[in-house]
Amino acid sequence: MTAFLNVQDVTKTFFGFTALSNVNLNVASGERLGLIGPNGSGKTTLINCISGALEVDTGQIVFEGSSISKLAPHQRAKTGVARTFQIPQPFHSMSVVENLMVPLEYIVHGLIDASNEESVYCEASEILSRVRLDDRRHAHPGDLSQVELRKLELARAIAARPKLLICDEAMAGLAMKEVNEILDILLELNSAGITIVMIEHIMQAVMRFSQRIVCLTAGRIICDDLPENVMANPEVRRAYLGS
Numbered sequence: 001m002t003a004f005l006n007v008q009d010v011t012k013t014f015f016g017f018t019a020l021s022n023v024n025l026n027v028a029s030g031e032r033l034g035l036i037g038p039n040g041s042g043k044t045t046l047i048n049c050i051s052g053a054l055e056v057d058t059g060q061i062v063f064e065g066s067s068i069s070k071l072a073p074h075q076r077a078k079t080g081v082a083r084t085f086q087i088p089q090p091f092h093s094m095s096v097v098e099n100l101m102v103p104l105e106y107i108v109h110g111l112i113d114a115s116n117e118e119s120v121y122c123e124a125s126e127i128l129s130r131v132r133l134d135d136r137r138h139a140h141p142g143d144l145s146q147v148e149l150r151k152l153e154l155a156r157a158i159a160a161r162p163k164l165l166i167c168d169e170a171m172a173g174l175a176m177k178e179v180n181e182i183l184d185i186l187l188e189l190n191s192a193g194i195t196i197v198m199i200e201h202i203m204q205a206v207m208r209f210s211q212r213i214v215c216l217t218a219g220r221i222i223c224d225d226l227p228e229n230v231m232a233n234p235e236v237r238r239a240y241l242g243s
Contacts, residue, residue: 004029004195005050005164010059012045012219019045021219022059027164027197032190034210034227035199038239042219043199044086047166050197051083052076063164077103080163084170088153090141096152097137100124103159124159131155131185147178154185158194165189167198171205179205207231215239 003026012020020042027033037043048054050061052073061069068076090099104120128134131151136144144152150170157165167186171179183205190196200206206213206227213230215223217239223230230236 003027004064006060006062007046007050008060008062010046010049010056010061012042012049012054012057019219020049023216023219023221025214025221025224027195029163029195030190030193031195032187032209032211033197034206034213035197035216036201036203036206036213036230037216040218041216041239043216044168045219046216047083047168047197047199051081051166077160077162080161081166082157082160082162082164083166084153084157084168086169086172088141088149090149090152090156092141095138095140096133096144096155097121097124097128099141099152100127100155100159103156127155127158130158130188132181147174147181150174150178150182151185154182158189162194164195164197167196167200169199169201171200171202176204183209203231 005027007023007025010020010023011018023046035043045054049056052071056069060067063079063081068079068081071079091102101120101124104123125134125137128137131154133148133151133155136148141149141152154170171182174182179202186196186198186209198206198209210227213225213227214221215230215236222239223233223236225233
C-alpha cells in the first residue's frame with residue numbers, strides 16, 4: 001500500500017505548552033489505523049491539524065503528494081479529507097436527510113441548484129441506508145437516540161465523499177451492542193475504499209477495527225505497530241493502561 005497521508009515533523013504549541021512535538025505519521029491508502037493515548041496526549045490536536053481546524057506551527061501535512069497545510073477545513077474536505085467530532089454537531093432545525101443535503105450541495109455539487117435537488121435527495125437517502133438510518137430520514141436530531149446521532153455524524157462526513165475519514169471517538173458513551181453497530185459501518189466503509197483513522201478509548205473496538213495502532217503520549221508517538229504488539233509494549237501499558 002502506498003502512503004497517501006504524510007504527517008511530517010509536525011509541532012503544535014499552545015501558549016508555551018507543546019501539544020505535538022515533531023510528530024511523523026504515514027497512513028496508507030485503504031488502511032484502518034487506530035490512534036490511542038491517554039487524555040491530553042495530543043490525539044485530537046493531531047487530527048485537528050490534519051483536518052485543518054488548527055494550523056501547524058512547524059512541519060507539513062501532505063495528502064496524496066500535495067501539501068494541504070495552508071488549506072482551510074472546507075478546502076481539505078474538497079480534496080477528500082473528512083472527520084467526525086466527539087460531540088455530534090448536526091443542524092438541529094433540519095431533518096436528518098436535510099443534514100446530509102447541505103454537505104452534498106456545497107462540497108460535492110457546488111452551490112444549491114434546484115435542478116439537482118432530487119439527485120441530492122436520492123444520494124442523501126442512499127447514505128442514510130449505509131449507516132442504517134433510512135427509517136429516520138424525516139426525524140429531527142433532537143428526536144434521535146445517542147447511537148443514531150453518532151450514525152448521523154458519520155453520515156454527514158460520508159456525504160463529503162471522503163477518501164480519508166477521521167473518526168474522533170465515534171463510539172463514546174455507547175453500549176457494546178451499539179459500539180459493534182458503528183464498527184460494522186466503519187468496516188463496510190473501509191471495504192468500499194475509504195481509508196479510516198479512528199481515535200477511540202474502547203480498546204475492544206480498537207483491537208477489532210485496527211490493522212495498525214499508533215500510541216501518542218505527551219505529544220509524541222511512542223509506539224507504531226501491529227495491534228497485538230502495541231498492546232504488549234511495556235511503555236504503552238505504562239502510559240495508557242496504567243500498568
